[in-house]
Amino acid sequence: AQKVTQAQTEISVVEKEDVTLDCVYETRDTTYYLFWYKQPPSGELVFLIRRNSFDEQNEISGRYSWNFQKSTSSFNFTITASQVVDSAVYFCALSEAGDYKLSFGAGTTVTVRA
Amino acid sequence: DAGVTQSPTHLIKTRGQQVTLRCSPKSGHDTVSWYQQALGQGPQFIFQYYEEEERQRGNFPDRFSGHQFPNYSSELNVNALLLGDSALYLCASSWGHDSYEQYFGPGTRLTVT
Numbered sequence: 170a171q172k173v174t175q176a177q178t179e180i181s182v183v184e185k186e187d188v189t190l191d192c193v194y195e196t197r198d199t200t201y202y203l204f205w206y207k208q209p210p211s212g213e214l215v216f217l218i219r220r221n222s223f224d225e226q227n228e229i230s231g232r233y234s235w236n237f238q239k240s241t242s243s244f245n246f247t248i249t250a251s252q253v254v255d256s257a258v259y260f261c262a263l264s265e266a267g268d269y270k271l272s273f274g275a276g277t278t279v280t281v282r283a
Numbered sequence: 284d285a286g287v288t289q290s291p292t293h294l295i296k297t298r299g300q301q302v303t304l305r306c307s308p309k310s311g312h313d314t315v316s317w318y319q320q321a322l323g324q325g326p327q328f329i330f331q332y333y334e335e336e337e338r339q340r341g342n343f344p345d346r347f348s349g350h351q352f353p354n355y356s357s358e359l360n361v362n363a364l365l366l367g368d369s370a371l372y373l374c375a376s377s378w379g380h381d382s383y384e385q386y387f388g389p390g391t392r393l394t395v396t
Contacts, residue, residue, distance in 0.1 A: 173325075202383045212371055214326070214387035260325055269316070269339050269382045271375075273325030 171196045173263050175274035182251055183282050190246045190277050192261030198222075200266035203237065203244045208258040208276070220244060251281045285310050287376050287388035295394045296364050304359040304391045308376030314338075315357035316385055317349060320371040332357050333379050361393075369395045 172195040182188050194203065205217040218228065220237050228235050232249045248255050258278050262271040288307045296302050308315050314333045318326035328341035332351035346362045355376075361368055371392050375385035 204384075206387070211389065212392070213389040214373060214375075216384070216386055219384050262325075264383045269314075269331050269377075270328035270341060271316075271318075271326070271383075271385060272328070275325050 171198075171201075171263050171265055171268070171272045173261050173272055173274035175261055175277050177277045178275070179278045179280070181280045181282065184252060185250050186281075188248045188251050188255075188279060188281075190248075190259050190261075190279070192244045192246065192274060194242050194244065194261070194263045196242075196263060196265055198265040202264045202266075204262040204264070204271065205235065205244075205246050206260045206262060206273075208260060210257070214260070217246075248279070251279075253281050253283055255279060256281045287374055287386055289372075289374050289388040289391050291391060292389070293392045293394075295396060297396055298364055298366060300364050301360065301362045302364060302393060304361075304372050304374075304393070305356065306359070306374030306376075306388060307356045308374075309386050312376035312378050312386070313355050314377045314379045314382045315351060315355065316375045316377070316382075317357070317359045318373040318375065318387075319343070320373055320390070322370070326373055329359070331382065333382065364395045366395050369393060 174193045201222045203220045207215045258276045261274045316331040317329040320326040330340040335351045351357045371390045373390045374388045377385045
């Protein structure tokens, strides 16, 4: 059974601080896919990134960066120089090959104060 | 490029009633998945439709049913509503040959009283 754990329930930072969101996953499959989604107060889940299990390269997109480590089953997400618009709930999700459902973690609420 | 659309935005129903939620996928997508998100929790997978068939189903009772139309749009039906069915219902679309990457609509907020 696949499982995603986001141990941090809430994180509060002051604008321009960096914030790192932890995600730990469990799967028996060797092929799987990891995702991060952002859910602002409007409710819509916004796709941020997809990572395939066979690609451990870290990725940077603007102020966002992701660190994928298969050895520790972690897929952490860092927001650099946070802004008020980054305030949202962030979800990490996992999908195994041949299993099309996304299994989500409980989410981490990020609040960025001006 | 039109994204995923859902209707209605909000809905209030009484216990025991039936409800139908609608979803139109993102342009170019042919697969629709439905998720239920209770307050303060992550979304839970209900089912996925591909080629007008239910391809995969999560741990939801038969009161939850769906349909996909030839234009790839989809409906989620819930019968005999319970108070516990109150949630945000999210529709996600994807491309059938790579349905792992899913794009979500704004959701329908269902309140059962």
